[in-house]
Amino acid sequence: FHPRYIVSGPLPGRLPEAKADLALQKLVHDDDRLLRAAAILENAVNNTSVFFVLDISGTRLLFPGDAQQGAWDYVFSDARNVELLADLAFYKVGHHGSHNATPRRFVEKDWQTPGYAMVPFGPVQRWVKTIPKKSLVESLESHHHMVVRADQPPAAVPGRLAVHGDIWTEVTLTAPNHHQE
Structure with a gap:
């Protein structure tokens, strides 16, 4: 450490x-x-999860692990970090979509571009009514993010989203067009 x-x-x-x-x-x-x-x-x-943004030729992917509010508060405390969150193509939804891993502020204010939100989880009887958090999924969708859930594979979108039964979903992300004139 x-x-x-x-x-x-x-x-x-x-x-x-x-x-x-x-x-x-x-x-x-x-x-x-x-x-x-x-x-x-x-x-x-x-x-204590590793919280990182992966930038590949301008296409940004966010992986917060199981980070909770304290880790997000640290990220929000630096304007450069917040800027990285504004233009994401992909967000691996934190902590299986539970109540304490994706701040409302991030969904409603900071993530400003349409993108994919992947909710990786397997239904567990104990949490079937609370995970993923219904209001989180609804908020992601209402803010123009395609939610891909492990328990409900979406319909295929040629060239962008391939669904392989209930085994896995493949998302094709393309780099933003950064032409210099």
Whole structure:
């Protein structure tokens, strides 16, 4: 880790309380300790995802992983970062389309060009009513983004979108036309 992310001395702010809330000591006595450990690890690592924009000859793709509001706030704090988000061809929707991974501001204000939003997830009974978040999908669509969902492959669009059954969907992105006159 970069030295600025290493805490020396006592944990600052609410972190000691948050650490205690994890109840890690109970894992030793929990019959479902592996599942519990996985759930705790999931909660701990979501906001540590690599968040990056890939620019290929002017075609930008956004991959925020499972970044949550804190990571987005950091991105929004720098105007250069926000500028990168304005002209995307593709957005891999964060954290399977859950309630805490795609800020409303990004969809309604920052992503200004039509593009593809891929929602990668498999239906899980526990979250079937909440993931992907219905209002997120509706907002993406109403802001002229083609939503490609893993559970509902879209209709094929010749030269742009190829659907391969329920296995995968292929999106063809073309570089913007940057002719110099």
